[in-house]
Amino acid sequence: MAPTGPLGEFEVVILMAVLHLGQAGGDAFGSAIRDEIERRSGRRVPRGSIYVTLDRLEEKGLLVSKLGDTTAGRGGRPKRIFRVTPGGKKAVKHSVAVVTRMHAGLEPILGDR
Amino acid sequence: MVGLAWRVLERRLRRYLPPERVLPILGDLCGDHERYAREHGRVRARLWLIREMASLVAAYRRRAPLTRGPMDKLRSDLIHAWRALRARPGAALATAGVLSLGIGLVSSMFALADPYVTRALPFLDADRLVTLSVGTREVTDVPTIEGFRARTDLFAGLAAFDTGDAVSVGPGGETTLRLMQVSHEYFQVLGVAGPPEADWRARPQAAETPVVLTAAASRRLGELGRPGSLLRITDAAGAPTGRGLRVRDTFEPSFLFPAGSQPWDGVAPLPDDAVLVAVERSPAGLLTTRVRLSLIARLQPDVTLEQVAAALTTAPPGESPVMPSHGRVVTAYSVPESMTGRLRPLAAGALGAGVLVLLVCAANVANLLIARGAFRRRELATREALGATAADLGRLVLAEVGLLAVVGVIGGLGVAGAVLASLTQVIPAQYVVLGAPGVSMRGVAFAALAGGAVAAAGLLPATAAWRVRASALFGQAASGEPRRIRAARFSMTAAQTGVAVVLLVGAMLMARSYVNLLAQDPGYAGDVFAVGVRYPANQADWRGDVEATVTRLQQIDGVRSAGAFLGPLVENIGFGRAGPALFVDRQQVRGWINRVGPDFFQAARGRLTEGRLLTAADENRAAVVSQSFARACCEGRSVLGRRVSWTERSAERSFEIVGVVKDVFNVALDRAPTPAAFIPIDDMTRGTWVTYVLSARQPGLALAAAVDREILAVNPGAVVADGGLMRDRLMRSIHDRSFATLIVIFFGVAAVGVSAAGLVGVVGSVVAKRTREIAIRMAMGADRADVRRLVTREAVLASGLGAAVGLSAGGWLSKAMESFLYGVSPADPLSMVLAAAALMTIVIVAAWVPARRAMRLSPADALRVE
Numbered sequence: 001m002a003p004t005g006p007l008g009e010f011e012v013v014i015l016m017a018v019l020h021l022g023q024a025g026g027d028a029f030g031s032a033i034r035d036e037i038e039r040r041s042g043r044r045v046p047r048g049s050i051y052v053t054l055d056r057l058e059e060k061g062l063l064v065s066k067l068g069d070t071t072a073g074r075g076g077r078p079k080r081i082f083r084v085t086p087g088g089k090k091a092v093k094h095s096v097a098v099v100t101r102m103h104a105g106l107e108p109i110l111g112d113r
Numbered sequence: 114m115v116g117l118a119w120r121v122l123e124r125r126l127r128r129y130l131p132p133e134r135v136l137p138i139l140g141d142l143c144g145d146h147e148r149y150a151r152e153h154g155r156v157r158a159r160l161w162l163i164r165e166m167a168s169l170v171a172a173y174r175r176r177a178p179l180t181r182g183p184m185d186k187l188r189s190d191l192i193h194a195w196r197a198l199r200a201r202p203g204a205a206l207a208t209a210g211v212l213s214l215g216i217g218l219v220s221s222m223f224a225l226a227d228p229y230v231t232r233a234l235p236f237l238d239a240d241r242l243v244t245l246s247v248g249t250r251e252v253t254d255v256p257t258i259e260g261f262r263a264r265t266d267l268f269a270g271l272a273a274f275d276t277g278d279a280v281s282v283g284p285g286g287e288t289t290l291r292l293m294q295v296s297h298e299y300f301q302v303l304g305v306a307g308p309p310e311a312d313w314r315a316r317p318q319a320a321e322t323p324v325v326l327t328a329a330a331s332r333r334l335g336e337l338g339r340p341g342s343l344l345r346i347t348d349a350a351g352a353p354t355g356r357g358l359r360v361r362d363t364f365e366p367s368f369l370f371p372a373g374s375q376p377w378d379g380v381a382p383l384p385d386d387a388v389l390v391a392v393e394r395s396p397a398g399l400l401t402t403r404v405r406l407s408l409i410a411r412l413q414p415d416v417t418l419e420q421v422a423a424a425l426t427t428a429p430p431g432e433s434p435v436m437p438s439h440g441r442v443v444t445a446y447s448v449p450e451s452m453t454g455r456l457r458p459l460a461a462g463a464l465g466a467g468v469l470v471l472l473v474c475a476a477n478v479a480n481l482l483i484a485r486g487a488f489r490r491r492e493l494a495t496r497e498a499l500g501a502t503a504a505d506l507g508r509l510v511l512a513e514v515g516l517l518a519v520v521g522v523i524g525g526l527g528v529a530g531a532v533l534a535s536l537t538q539v540i541p542a543q544y545v546v547l548g549a550p551g552v553s554m555r556g557v558a559f560a561a562l563a564g565g566a567v568a569a570a571g572l573l574p575a576t577a578a579w580r581v582r583a584s585a586l587f588g589q590a591a592s593g594e595p596r597r598i599r600a601a602r603f604s605m606t607a608a609q610t611g612v613a614v615v616l617l618v619g620a621m622l623m624a625r626s627y628v629n630l631l632a633q634d635p636g637y638a639g640d641v642f643a644v645g646v647r648y649p650a651n652q653a654d655w656r657g658d659v660e661a662t663v664t665r666l667q668q669i670d671g672v673r674s675a676g677a678f679l680g681p682l683v684e685n686i687g688f689g690r691a692g693p694a695l696f697v698d699r700q701q702v703r704g705w706i707n708r709v710g711p712d713f714f715q716a717a718r719g720r721l722t723e724g725r726l727l728t729a730a731d732e733n734r735a736a737v738v739s740q741s742f743a744r745a746c747c748e749g750r751s752v753l754g755r756r757v758s759w760t761e762r763s764a765e766r767s768f769e770i771v772g773v774v775k776d777v778f779n780v781a782l783d784r785a786p787t788p789a790a791f792i793p794i795d796d797m798t799r800g801t802w803v804t805y806v807l808s809a810r811q812p813g814l815a816l817a818a819a820v821d822r823e824i825l826a827v828n829p830g831a832v833v834a835d836g837g838l839m840r841d842r843l844m845r846s847i848h849d850r851s852f853a854t855l856i857v858i859f860f861g862v863a864a865v866g867v868s869a870a871g872l873v874g875v876v877g878s879v880v881a882k883r884t885r886e887i888a889i890r891m892a893m894g895a896d897r898a899d900v901r902r903l904v905t906r907e908a909v910l911a912s913g914l915g916a917a918v919g920l921s922a923g924g925w926l927s928k929a930m931e932s933f934l935y936g937v938s939p940a941d942p943l944s945m946v947l948a949a950a951a952l953m954t955i956v957i958v959a960a961w962v963p964a965r966r967a968m969r970l971s972p973a974d975a976l977r978v979e
Contacts, residue, residue, distance in 0.1 A: 048173065
């Protein structure tokens with residue numbers, strides 16, 4: 001497993017999208033993850049970036065994947081379904097905590113309250 | 114198109130990811146594309162798909178690719194090239210076929226020309242080898258071989274050889290060996306290993322004669338051909354003679370006999386008495402010389418042929434040494450020159466014609482590649498949009514062209530093999546002195562080189578068509594083709610037609626020249642039987658022998674009449690020297706005196722045009738002259754009754770002209786007869802060569818055998834050459850021309866064939882490319898004639914331009930052919946017009962075939978193509 005450094009924002013977003021899809025009982029595969037991000041963030045991300053990042057997260061050991069069954073409408077090609085590892089969950093928590101801690105005290109400046 | 118995009122994408126992704134990662138990505142994209150198409154329609158979905166694909170490729174391009182060796186790349190490029198070729202098999206086959214034909218033709222000519230043009234003879238310092246021919250008029254100055262050997266200032270080595278005989282060997286005499294007799298120095302002069310000198314001394318009484326066999330003869334004899342074995346000599350009936358040949362050694366397979374084109378099987382010792390250019394005293398006290406012995410010598414460095422001839426020729430005081438009236442003449446011939454000299458121009462010409470055909474092929478291949486490129490512009494644009502670099506696309510194109518070239522080279526070697534096999538049937542003997550032509554390793558290398566050159570030359574003009582433009586992605590405009598592509602195609606079509614016209618002009622000139630040759634009246638009947646005989650020089654009753662022989666020949670069963678002609682008749686041997694000056698009524702006439710035996714014209718069925726023929730009573734009295742002689746001396750006046758006179762051996766001769774005959778071709782069918790006066794053989798006659806002619810009911814093998822028998826019955830020392838019909842002799846005398854004509858016509862036809870095939874391809878591709886435009890035009894009311902004009906205009910215009918340029922170039926280039934032409938000027942307008950007309954007819958037919966397809970299109974079907 002590659003050593004886990006600090007996560008980038010996009011990596012955290014992807015890990016969270018996988019967690020959301022898992023929580024909802026759906027398959028977390030490339031297109032679904034991309035749609036989930038768009039639905040929740042309103043941001044359309046390039047397809048290539050999704051796959052490249054998924055690969056990187058898997059290399060870091062924060063995600064694992066398995067090949068699903070072939071389904072109709074995909075030209076007979078299987079899905080690659082992702083799951084967040086415990087290390088991945090810890091990394092998300094850590095990243096969110098860092099952001100929360102850094103955010104603390106900035107509310108008046110940022111006009112959040 | 115979309116299918117191709119999927120394949121390209123998959124291939125790109127596989128550079129960076131293992132297949133199990135690639136498939137889910139493609140599956141996701143496929144699913145999203147389906148959904149997008151449902152929501153936004155197919156057309157927008159297509160653009161969306163390309164954008165998404167580009168995004169995928171762009172994201173991965175920044176990553177290090179999976180390790181992929183050059184062999185993997187080559188393999189995948191070749192697979193792609195193969196698929197691309199298979200997608201349009203007709204065009205691929207046309208290109209490979211044109212390449213095969215061109216490479217095959219030029220390679221076969223290379224095989225033919227290579228030994229004569231580019232390679233040195235397989236002798237040590239071949240340039241210093243000469244053969245010497247010694248002629249003596251009188252017996253007062255007969256040289257001996259010792260005399261020649263003493264001239265160490267001229268010769269580094271000198272050997273004698275003689276044609277020898279054929280011997281039958283083996284238990285039943287089933288194998289015939291033709292052995293050349295050579296003195297021991299022969300091996301040293303040629304620079305090849307030979308047996309020890311003591312072994313080579315011929316002992317006439319010995320039961321065993323040593324021989325050295327050629328590798329081919331040794332192979333043919335099997336066990337018996339090995340060094341050390343004894344070959345028993347048998348007589349004509351197959352009975353052993355008690356004598357044998359001991360095989361001393363075999364020559365290397367590359368060994369060649371340096372003189373003559375005879376298929377010798379080996380060499381045997383030359384008897385010592387023959388090594389002398391001997392002077393014998395006959396019982397009657399007359400001197401007899403044997404001067405037919407041939408010598409081969411290795412010159413000292415820096416000694417020239419002329420120096421040798423001048424140093425050894427003797428002339429009486431005050432006379433020119435070039436051709437003394439008596440004394441000795443030595444002529445030296447360079448061995449390389451006599452083996453390859455006369456063949457080199459034809460070999461080089463054939464190779465040149467082959468290269469021209471190759472040029473036609475290159476232009477053709479360029480055109481076919483332009484057509485392929487035009488069809489694949491969208492594919493290449495797609496590949497580029499999906500991230501293919503210029504290097505990737507270049508490699509892909511090169512792999513495709515390379516694959517075509519390889520197929521072309523393999524096919525070309527097959528074509529060359531077939532061409533050479535058929536040429537072997539018609540090739541004159543003198544073209545195989547350096548071995549029968551075949552496809553060698555050098556030939557294969559040459560074919561590969563030619564293939565590479567043609568493919569490269571074809572690719573250059575086609576680059577315009579293969580240049581990628583993003584606009585190619587989106588449909589095609591009605592006109593369809595950029596101007597650069599049209600210009601490239603137009604110039605290639607014009608160029609190939611031009612070169613084809615040049616070859617066709619050559620072929621027409623050669624054909625006309627050949628027809629002129631065959632249409633000539635040789636002055637005698639073709640079915641006359643003739644045989645050349647050489648008598649020993651200075652023999653006592655030479656004239657009596659000739660007359661006795663003619664009488665005996667006339668008595669052979671089935672012979673209507675027999676006659677004799679002094680000298681060679683249609684042996685392709687001319688006389689280099691001038692004869693005595695002839696005068697008619699004090700006016701000098703350029704011409705020859707020919708001596709003929711009784712009944713020569715009757716036997717040869719010569720054509721009398723005026724007066725009468727010679728009779729036995731005309732000796733020293735009357736002459737008949739040829740038509741050209743009559744014209745030369747007395748244009749417009751009758752020649753009969755005038756006297757022809759000359760000085761011969763200090764004696765004044767004067768003969769009354771009693772008849773005029775048609776000109777007699779006595780050297781070769783392509784050597785216009787010189788004006789001649791014919792007189793009966795008389796006592797002043799000197800010479801050793803007589804040609805007997807016979808008019809017979811059945812001139813066949815039985816007649817030849819009977820003629821041989823009668824000639825030898827009169828003089829057993831006579832050497833009788835193979836007899837045959839005059840018709841065959843005439844054809845043999847122009848064998849060189851027949852072969853050259855065949856080759857040039859062959860290339861002319863091949864060039865036209867390749868051109869026509871290329872035009873069919875070009876017009877076909879125009880039709881395919883412009884189907885939509887044609888449909889729109891037809892829908893708008895264009896009729897079939899308009900469509901035909903539309904698709905053939907370019908080809909016909911380009912060919913017309915090419916033909917015009919080709920004609921002027923052909924007129925200029927054909928000057929180089931002048932020596933090959935007979936009765937035709939190199940600028941012969943008829944040949945030019947015929948060549949241009951033939952080619953334009955073929956162009957129009959070739960363009961018509963695919964044009965017909967366009968004319969039959971229905972607008973609705975054509976619009977559906979896209």
